[in-house]
Amino acid sequence: MNGQLTRGSVWVYKEYEPNYDPTFGKYCNKNLYLFAFWLITSVYILLGMVTVCLCSISIATVVFHTEQREDNDVSGRMWAK
Numbered sequence: 001m002n003g004q005l006t007r008g009s010v011w012v013y014k015e016y017e018p019n020y021d022p023t024f025g026k027y028c029n030k031n032l033y034l035f036a037f038w039l040i041t042s043v044y045i046l047l048g049m050v051t052v053c054l055c056s057i058s059i060a061t062v063v064f065h066t067e068q069r070e071d072n073d074v075s076g077r078m079w080a081k
Contacts, residue, residue: 005043012036 016037018028 005040008036009040012040 012033015028015033018033019026020030020033021027
């Protein structure tokens with residue numbers, strides 16, 4: 001799927017602002033092009049948002065887990081006797 005997204009991005013973004021008029025020869029269907037453009041763009045936006053959320057959750061987990069570990073530390077041993 002990652003390869004398809006990359007290939008689609010190259011095809012769509014390479015032709016940014018294409019010719020929509022069929023009388024001038026090579027052209028793109030406007031509805032299809034804009035659908036593909038915004039679909040790919042929304043996937044990149046969604047991936048960016050997921051990445052930011054996961055990084056934020058990871059950082060918060062590390063910070064709060066470190067504070068909890070310091071409160072419950074038992075002389076560096078795994079099992080208390």
